[in-house]
Amino acid sequence: MRHIQRIHINVKSFICPNCAKSFKDNDTLQTHIKYIHECERNFCCRECEKTFVSSSDLNRHTQMVHMNLRRFLCSTCGKTFHTSSNAKRHFDEVCGKKEKKNGNS
Known part of the structure; x- marks a missing residue:
C-alpha cells in the first residue's frame, strides 16, 4: 500500500517544518531541508x-x-530568450497564436 500511495497517488504527507511545503516521501523532504534550509x-x-x-x-x-x-531563439520572429521555457512560452502565447490566426499551422 505504501508503494501505491508514494508512486501512484499524489499524496504528499511529509511536511517541511520550516516552510510547510509538502513531499511524497521522507527522502525528498530531507533533501529539500538540506539544500534549501540548511545549505551553505x-x-x-x-x-x-x-x-x-x-x-x-x-x-x-x-x-x-x-x-x-540569450541562447534561445524564436524561429518565427527572431526574439531571443534566456531559457528554453521562456522561448516556448513566448511561442505558445504570441507567435504560435499569430500563426494559427493567419492559418499557417
Missing part, C-alpha cells in the same frame, strides 16, 4: 554578491543576469 551558499556572485548553492547555479545566474546571454 559558498558560491558568491562578484557583481551583485548574491550567493548560490552550486557553481552551476552561479554560472547560470551570471550568464542570464550580468552577461544578458
